[in-house]
Amino acid sequence: MNDDLTARARIRDAAIKLFTERGIEGASIRDIATEAGVSSGLVRHHFGSKEALRAACDTYARDRMFELSRELIDEQGLENVNVGTVQPVAFPLQTYLVRSMMDGSETASALFLQTVEYGEEWAKTHGVVTDDFRAWSAVITAMKLGVYVLREQLELALGEDLASTSGYTRLNRAFVDIFSHPLLTPEQAKNLRKDH
Amino acid sequence: MNDDLTARARIRDAAIKLFTERGIEGASIRDIATEAGVSSGLVRHHFGSKEALRAACDTYARDRMFELSRELIDEQGLENVNVGTVQPVAFPLQTYLVRSMMDGSETASALFLQTVEYGEEWAKTHGVVTDDFRAWSAVITAMKLGVYVLREQLELALGEDLASTSGYTRLNRAFVDIFSHPLLTPEQAKNLRKDH
DNA sequence: TAGACAGCTACACGATCGTGTAGTCAAGTC
DNA sequence: GACTTGACTACACGATCGTGTAGCTGTCTA
Numbered sequence: 001m002n003d004d005l006t007a008r009a010r011i012r013d014a015a016i017k018l019f020t021e022r023g024i025e026g027a028s029i030r031d032i033a034t035e036a037g038v039s040s041g042l043v044r045h046h047f048g049s050k051e052a053l054r055a056a057c058d059t060y061a062r063d064r065m066f067e068l069s070r071e072l073i074d075e076q077g078l079e080n081v082n083v084g085t086v087q088p089v090a091f092p093l094q095t096y097l098v099r100s101m102m103d104g105s106e107t108a109s110a111l112f113l114q115t116v117e118y119g120e121e122w123a124k125t126h127g128v129v130t131d132d133f134r135a136w137s138a139v140i141t142a143m144k145l146g147v148y149v150l151r152e153q154l155e156l157a158l159g160e161d162l163a164s165t166s167g168y169t170r171l172n173r174a175f176v177d178i179f180s181h182p183l184l185t186p187e188q189a190k191n192l193r194k195d196h
Numbered sequence: 197m198n199d200d201l202t203a204r205a206r207i208r209d210a211a212i213k214l215f216t217e218r219g220i221e222g223a224s225i226r227d228i229a230t231e232a233g234v235s236s237g238l239v240r241h242h243f244g245s246k247e248a249l250r251a252a253c254d255t256y257a258r259d260r261m262f263e264l265s266r267e268l269i270d271e272q273g274l275e276n277v278n279v280g281t282v283q284p285v286a287f288p289l290q291t292y293l294v295r296s297m298m299d300g301s302e303t304a305s306a307l308f309l310q311t312v313e314y315g316e317e318w319a320k321t322h323g324v325v326t327d328d329f330r331a332w333s334a335v336i337t338a339m340k341l342g343v344y345v346l347r348e349q350l351e352l353a354l355g356e357d358l359a360s361t362s363g364y365t366r367l368n369r370a371f372v373d374i375f376s377h378p379l380l381t382p383e384q385a386k387n388l389r390k391d392h
Numbered sequence: 393t394a395g396a397c398a399g400c401t402a403c404a405c406g407a408t409c410g411t412g413t414a415g416t417c418a419a420g421t422c
Numbered sequence: 423g424a425c426t427t428g429a430c431t432a433c434a435c436g437a438t439c440g441t442g443t444a445g446c447t448g449t450c451t452a
Contacts, residue, residue, distance in 0.1 A: 007399075023299070025221045028439065039401050040440095046399085050440065101349060102298075103219070109349055116353045130373035132366055138353040139343060139370040146342015147335060153297060153308045157334040170328055173389060174335040177326040180378050180385035189376035193369060203429075224409065235431050236410095242429085246410065 008046045010036040016057050020096045024054055024103040058100055058107035061093045065111075068093075091163060095148045102149070116141050147171070204242045206232040212253050216292045220250055220299040254296055254303035257289045261307075264289075287359060291344045298345070312337050343367070 005013070014035035018027035029050055033040040047053035068090050101108035119137035123130070130136040147154065151162055160167040184192070201209070210231035214223035225246055229236040243249035264286050297304035315333035319326070326332040343350065347358055356363040380388070 023219055023221065025219065029441090030439085041402075042400050044441070045401095098346075102345060109352065112346070112349045113353055128373075128379070129377045130370070132369060132373075135354060135366040135370040136373055138350055139367065140374055141353075142343045142346040142350050143339035143374075144342070145346060146339045149298060149345045150294075150308070150338040150341060153305055154334055154338050156305065157309055157312045157337075158331060170331040171335065173328060174326070174331040176380065176385050176388045177324075177328075177332055178336055178339075180380040180382065181325045182378050183324070183375040184372065186376065189372050192372045225411090226409085237432075238430055240411070241431095 007036070007038050007042060011038060011043055011046060011053075012057060012060060015053055016061065016092070016096045019054065019057060020092065020099050023099060029053075054100065054105070055107065057096065058105050061097050061100075062107060062111055065090055065093050065097070091148075094145075095151060098145050098148045112141065112145075203232070203234050203238060207234060207239055207242060207249075208253060208256060211249055212257065212288070212292045215250065215253060216288065216295050219295065225249075250296065250301070251303065253292065254301050257293050257296075258303060258307055261286055261289050261293070287344075290341075291347060294341050294344045308337065308341075 011032065015027070015032045018032050018035055021027070029043050030040045032053075033043050036043075043053065047056055097105075097108045097111060101112060116134070116138045119141055120133045122128075123133045123137055128136060154171075155162055155167070158167060158170060160170075162168060162171060207228065211223070211228045214228050214231055217223070225239050226236045228249075229239050232239075239249065243252055293301075293304045293307065297308060312330070312334045315337055316329045318324075319329045319333055324332060350367075351358055351363070354363060354366060356366075358364060358367060
């Protein structure tokens with residue numbers, strides 16, 4: 001726990017942590033208060049209700065993600081940003097957002113749609129081969145987010161923490177390998193397209 | 197509701213449906229009983245506890261998935277089975293298993309590991325380009341399952357039901373497009389591998 | 393210095409949860 | 423025809439949940 005943070009910030013961080021680990025329903029206000037080192041009444045005092053606390057976490061995570069990607073673009077330049085990789089700093093925030101999305105967050109769902117629309121434009125202007133850019137972007141977005149949802153299983157399969165340098169590097173290299181070599185031959189693709 | 201099924205089967209189907217929609221914690225025994233058209237006591241009578249009911253759903257979904265893939269292989273032959281596509285029949289079962297996995301199911305997690313191991317062997321014997329077959333398989337498995345987890349968001353982005361013929365076809369074609377064309381050029385891949 | 397006010401705690405409330413217990417009912421067995 | 427057994431319901435239990443209320447602090451300001 002970071003004692004430098006205000007109680008409000010500590011509650012918000014504790015909520016994001018427990019919501020991510022146990023889901024929205026699975027994390028009680030009392031648990032969050034204990035994790036933050038405050039009374040459960042203070043959670044209510046600062047955020048009003050559990051739903052409002054969750055909404056505050058949603059917008060905080062979203063805005064923080066925007067800040068981080070903005071910083072990344074400023075550092076590396078728009079064209080050099082690795083679209084397939086993820087930032088270690090953004091990992092927990094992204095994980096929270098996906099979990100919140102699954103539990104019915106409108107803020108997180110809106111972010112998903114926004115990402116799909118951005119990916120659709122990117123695909124059109126970067127020579128992606130498909131005749132359904134919308135579906136292409138939606139599926140690839142869902143696939144990338146799947147890594148966050150199944151983080152626990154992924155760590156089990158790899159035998160190491162994804163937040164570690166080693167695990168993070170393996171993850172990124174796997175992304176690069178997957179997206180730089182075709183998995184299906186043209187004949188296989190042709191057959192699969194006909195069958196369905 | 198299917199009146200032909202025994203009460204036990206109806207409870208199990210209702211549990212899989214509600215567990216998938218609301219998560220394990222979010223679906224109460226009373227809700228499941230109402231959905232199945234029985235009393236809540238009968239759920240306990242047949243399955244003993246909520247955890248045991250969930251375990252029964254896990255093994256049922258897993259075994260049913262094995263049956264379905266066995267039938268698919270018998271029909272099409274092992275080499276012709278589309279590794280990227282999904283079966284409409286298996287869709288709800290797979291969705292349940294992923295949800296259950298997220299909520300801490302050991303049965304579902306074991307299935308994930310098994311899938312990763314199978315994919316690892318497949319990659320080694322089918323000329324996949326990578327020096328970390330384990331990570332390659334784990335990431336691609338997580339990515340494919342992401343589509344199930346984010347089914348709701350995917351349907352929102354595509355504007356149609358994924359269980360419909362049209363939605364299912366768009367999904368499969370997007371898979372084929374993504375896996376039959378490289379997203380990164382060799383130079384880009386080389387740069388990304390160096391950076392991290 | 394009196395008063396307003398935000399930060400914070402303690403405690404009680406109704407609702408809902410999983411679970412436990414008792415009992416009804418119909419079908420099968422001897 | 424008495425007895426057993428499994429499917430099934432009704433109801434009560436303790437625990438936990440989100441929420442409501444009252445009151446205690448310290449700080450700032452008019």
